[in-house]
Amino acid sequence: MWLKLFILLIYSINYIIALNCTQIQDTQVYEGNEIHIPGGNGIYNRYQLIFTITVPRDSFYKLYASVELKNGIRGVNDYIVFTEENGNTIRMNNRTGIGGDPYRYIVIPGREMTIEVVTKSLFMNTKMAISVYYRAYCKQLQISDGQTISIPGNSLQPIPANYSCTYVITAPTSPTTGLYANVTLISNMNGFQDKIIVTDITGANDWDPDINYYNYIVIPGSSMLFEIKTGDMFMASMFLIRVEWHEVNIGPTKPMIRDEINYVDLALLKDDTSVFNSVTFSANEQLVVSQVYYISVQIDFPNCFVIDGNITDQKRVFTFKNFNYAVYESESNYMTFVMFSKGMNAYVLNLLSVAKEYNYPFAAASNPGLSFYLNSSDHSPGQKTALEIINFESIGNRITDLNIQSKTCKAYVVSGSPSNSNILLDLSTAVIPHYIDVNNLSVVAEDCAFTMDIEASDGGVLELN
Incomplete structure (x- = not known):
């Protein structure tokens, strides 16, 4: 008698649990919310749950629900039935889907889907996990120093068919401080029509569907774009954009x-x-x-x-x-x-007026050594030509060889840029080798053809002049 009452009590508790299964409340339907049921415990025998996932037609953000189900059915007679928003039904049991890829689906605005879970009389420790991610169509990223922000969520999640959004990541700045962003793109686009077009801060498009992981930097004052598109058929394509914001000081202006x-x-x-x-x-x-x-x-x-x-x-x-x-x-x-x-x-910069006057000077480092040829007659009559030379390692430069090839020669070495009037050496009368106690100089040819060897030097040897 007592045994029968105990069995009846257990059955009644299980039945009450099934009848009172918690549904998603209206207060839980908002952008960014994630709902996970039922947890890691096994489902009771004689259990029947019909779980309804609804997306409102009108909301502050245009919402959709990304649904993921992991099948852990053990009992031969236990099963799960999905009824998609279009009325299509999918049935899973212990022979379908277990241990494989999760079932994924999207519920669009104004629609709903149901997931029915049924276990029979024999307890078989059947399990299942449903995750519902409420996301907004094309919600842009927020900007916050020191924060890491992800879209559409913190993990890869499916996006709907006919999805079209351009996400813009802009790093704000002032002349003195700004933010930069470390950006990570993880993509898993499955449909033939599904694609991501990335326009980085240089304006280049950089995305290959066969590569799933990308890193970018958005420097202060710049922006980049991610254009996400899916075709007419839902293919469970997924993406994740993660942005880490950092504040920095802007360098000087010279x-x-x-x-x-x-x-x-x-x-x-x-x-x-x-x-x-x-x-x-x-x-x-x-x-x-x-x-x-x-x-x-x-x-x-x-x-x-x-x-x-x-x-x-x-x-x-x-x-x-x-x-x-x-x-x-x-x-x-x-x-x-x-x-x-x-x-x-290194880079050398010239004023445009100076560059034009000296035929857009070439720039070179004198360390460890440099050999070059200049010929002013290679250019328009009267066109000066120049080579700018920098010693990046010490204080001076030594001319080790000079071979003038023209009958007349008007060429010289000046301190600094070619426009400097401070002539350090007249090449037509120069005695070689010759040490010049400056770390940057220009060799100018007005009417001359010659070859020269020059090397970085800190002096140290008495020059014969």
């Missing part, structure tokens, strides 16, 4: 000095006290940038950028890898260099 060689040494620009380093050169006219010829140096430093403009007004942005100009003529009156990792190369 006015261009006409008679000096204005250059940036990347080995010195990046220090160990800050993740971000920058410097801006400014003038009252356009600038010309030359990459310094430097023996055995690679310029493809990761996460380093050249900006035509200043931090607050960026006309164009280049990675070092793509800034492969012998000379680059700016659109603006500013050029900015940004470093997130240490480099070893």
Whole structure:
């Protein structure tokens, strides 16, 4: 008698639990909420649950529900039935889906789906896990220093068919401080029509459907785009964009000095006290940038950028890898260099008026040594030509060989830029070898053809002049 009452009591409790299964409440339906049921415990025998997932037609954000179910059915007669929003039904038991990929589905605004879970009389420790993620169509990322923000959620989740959104990540800045973003894209686009078009801060499109993981940097004052599109058929395509915001100090702005060689040494620009380093050169006219010829140096430093403009007004942005100009003529009156990792190369900057006067001078490093040929007659009559030379390691330069090939020669060495009037050496009368006690100089040819060898030097040996 007591045994029968005990069995009846257990059955009644299980039945009450089944009848009173908790449904999603209206207060739980909001953007960003995640609901997980029922937990890690096994489901009772004689259990029947019909779980309804509804998405309102009208909401502050246009919501959809991303649904994921993991099948852990054990009993032969236990089963789960999905009724999708279009009326299509899918049945799972202990022979279908267990231990494999989760079932995924999307509920769009104004629709609902149901998940019915049934266990029979014999307890078999059947389990299942339902996760419902309420997400907003095309909600943009918030900006917050020191925060990590993810869309559409903190994990990969399916997105609906006919999804179309352009996510814009813009890093704010002022002339003195700004935010930069470390951006990670994880993608799993399954449909033939499903795609992600990434436009990075340089304007380049960089996405390959066969690659699932990307990293980007959005520097202060710049922006990048992620255009997400899916086709007419739901293919459970997924993506995750994770953004980490960091505040940094913007580097100095240096006015261009006409008679000096204005250059940036990347080995010195990046220090160990800050993740971000920058410097801006400014003038009252356009600038010309030359990459310094430097023996055995690679310029493809990761996460380093050249900006035509200043931090607050960026006309164009280049990675070092793509800034492969012998000379680059700016659109603006500013050029900015940004470093997130240490480099070893350098760039020389000239005022546009100076560059035109001296046939857009080439720039080179004198260490460990340099051999070159200049011939003013290779250019238009009366056109001056010049080579700007920098010793990055010590204080001086030594000319070790000079071979004048023209009958007449008007050529000389000046301190600083080619426009400097301080002539250090007249090549037509020079005695070689010759030591020059400056670390940067220009060799100018007005009417001469010659070859020269020059090397970095700190003096030390008495020169015969």
